[in-house]
Amino acid sequence: MLAWLTARGTKRRRWIACGLGVGLPVLVLLALVLACLINAWSVSEPDWHYQLRPSGSGHLINDSLFEERLGRFQAALRIPTISVDARNLNESALEEFKNFLQTSFPRLHGGNEDKITCEVVSNYSFLYEIKGSDESLTPYLLAAHLDVVPVEEDKWNYDPFEAMKDGEYIYARGAFDDKHAVMGILEALDYFLFTKNESVKRTFYVGIGHDEEVSGRQGAAKIAEVLHNRGVKTMDFVLDEGFVVLTNALPGVQVPVALVGVSEKGYAEVSVSVDGVSGHSSMPPKESAIGIISKAVSRLEAYPQPHFFDSSSVEYTTLETAAPHSSFLYKLIYSNLWLFKNIVSNQFLESASTAATVRTTTAPTLFNAGYKINVVPSTATAYINHRVHPKQTIEDVLEYDREVIGDSRVNVTLNTDTYIRPHPISPYGPDSPQYKLLARSILEVFPQSFVAPGTMIATTDTKYYLNFSKNVYRFAPTFLDIEDMPRLHGHDERIRVENYREVVDFFFRLMVNANQVNARPLHVHARNEL
Ligand SMILES: CCCCCCCC/C=C\CCCCCCCC(=O)N[C@@H](Cc1c[nH]c2ccccc12)C(=O)O
Ligand SMILES: [Zn+2]
Numbered sequence: 001m002l003a004w005l006t007a008r009g010t011k012r013r014r015w016i017a018c019g020l021g022v023g024l025p026v027l028v029l030l031a032l033v034l035a036c037l038i039n040a041w042s043v044s045e046p047d048w049h050y051q052l053r054p055s056g057s058g059h060l061i062n063d064s065l066f067e068e069r070l071g072r073f074q075a076a077l078r079i080p081t082i083s084v085d086a087r088n089l090n091e092s093a094l095e096e097f098k099n100f101l102q103t104s105f106p107r108l109h110g111g112n113e114d115k116i117t118c119e120v121v122s123n124y125s126f127l128y129e130i131k132g133s134d135e136s137l138t139p140y141l142l143a144a145h146l147d148v149v150p151v152e153e154d155k156w157n158y159d160p161f162e163a164m165k166d167g168e169y170i171y172a173r174g175a176f177d178d179k180h181a182v183m184g185i186l187e188a189l190d191y192f193l194f195t196k197n198e199s200v201k202r203t204f205y206v207g208i209g210h211d212e213e214v215s216g217r218q219g220a221a222k223i224a225e226v227l228h229n230r231g232v233k234t235m236d237f238v239l240d241e242g243f244v245v246l247t248n249a250l251p252g253v254q255v256p257v258a259l260v261g262v263s264e265k266g267y268a269e270v271s272v273s274v275d276g277v278s279g280h281s282s283m284p285p286k287e288s289a290i291g292i293i294s295k296a297v298s299r300l301e302a303y304p305q306p307h308f309f310d311s312s313s314v315e316y317t318t319l320e321t322a323a324p325h326s327s328f329l330y331k332l333i334y335s336n337l338w339l340f341k342n343i344v345s346n347q348f349l350e351s352a353s354t355a356a357t358v359r360t361t362t363a364p365t366l367f368n369a370g371y372k373i374n375v376v377p378s379t380a381t382a383y384i385n386h387r388v389h390p391k392q393t394i395e396d397v398l399e400y401d402r403e404v405i406g407d408s409r410v411n412v413t414l415n416t417d418t419y420i421r422p423h424p425i426s427p428y429g430p431d432s433p434q435y436k437l438l439a440r441s442i443l444e445v446f447p448q449s450f451v452a453p454g455t456m457i458a459t460t461d462t463k464y465y466l467n468f469s470k471n472v473y474r475f476a477p478t479f480l481d482i483e484d485m486p487r488l489h490g491h492d493e494r495i496r497v498e499n500y501r502e503v504v505d506f507f508f509r510l511m512v513n514a515n516q517v518n519a520r521p522l523h524v525h526a527r528n529e530l
């Protein structure tokens, strides 16, 4: 009997142990699934973002002059202000553009010095100062550039400098990058100062560079110098080109996302070279210089730089912000990134544009070797263009390159004249009045979108303005479907006609909102003195 009872007790304990062994993990799993589902169901647009949405759209430019504005924009696009390299700018086009701006906007270029002054910098760049009545208010800066990248004319379906309007789009080099901003800012400024006759309280500046596409050293860099020499040390915020209103960029998100670049990747040109022995091609060495460098480049591509995606990444906030605007599956994922971050990160690595936001990119762009078909050259050099993620230093990137190449014969050298370190992260979210001002202006013009922060993947002229403000933002009010990405610096660049109307509206709204200074206290500290 005792034996029977003992056996029964042991059996029950085994059952309980077994039940606990299987049941507990199942229970934990169920709780986890439930928690994720609750997070997904309860996710909603944060109050502060919702409150920035306009109740109506009665504030936009509402006159009959749009066709005239469009005509001026097309005229700007017809001037081929191409920058090939720093020593090869199209100076006659730049001269023509200067005259064009001065005659198109006469009220901005003389005779109204009580309201606005314009200084031509380095012959072709422009710096406008719009004087505010309240000197205690910190000024802000709007920036853009008027030069464009070269075109492969035979690859275009439209003449890149005709600015053809097909009813829906205008096709032209510079339509997207960045003449819409040059013309949009000046149109809005003219309307703001002389049609609406707004009384300006906060001083602001407009800086238009002429060589951004080849480094900005004569344009934006000199504009920054002029400002500094005038005693301007601090800006409330700086806004320049950068991200845009994107459609189909984020998996599971059907709504346009107005991505604001709150930081910017660094820039490094690295040469990978070998200096070996030359010889007759009839008796080639086992490993030629070309072979050694090809292998090095191939390894750099096969073992890309590390990627970064965790709760301290800007991109993590991008997706958290996108969660309320996503399909249910992606609501589940984006509102539970603590669980799904590895899956998301891997998905980001699949596409070139999203991968660029989570890692330092490695682009072999030039290869020099050899000079005759029957000579084995002693040297070969490949040039690598890195865009450095803010979580790495340039030194980290070089060390990683050397480790991956793993060949002491190969020299990995940084071009010390051209590197740019990743930019600091500007404040974003409900505690930043400057970010909110920008978000409000975006939502007033693009109410169907939501605003999220991102890390700008290419370089902009903002590198020259960093010392003026800790609030540096990179955003242009243009629409871009991810499928249209290749048009940027590519063929058949275009902008939707209606989008140009929104561009002018956006800059006007920004000027109006930035002028309503009483509503928002300022907490501005310059990062460094220049
Ligand atoms: C989760 C997010 C998804 C992200 C998707 C990405 C979408 C990208 C959308 C818009 C990008 C627009 C970028 C426009 C600005 C381009 C700026 C630019 O091209 N800069 C050049 C500057 C440059 C040219 N030559 C040199 C030489 C040395 C330094 C800089 C430059 C560039 O970065 O190459
Ligand atoms: Zn640009």
Ligand SMILES: [Zn+2]
Residues within 6 Å of the ligand: 149, 177, 213, 489
């Ligand atoms: Zn460009």
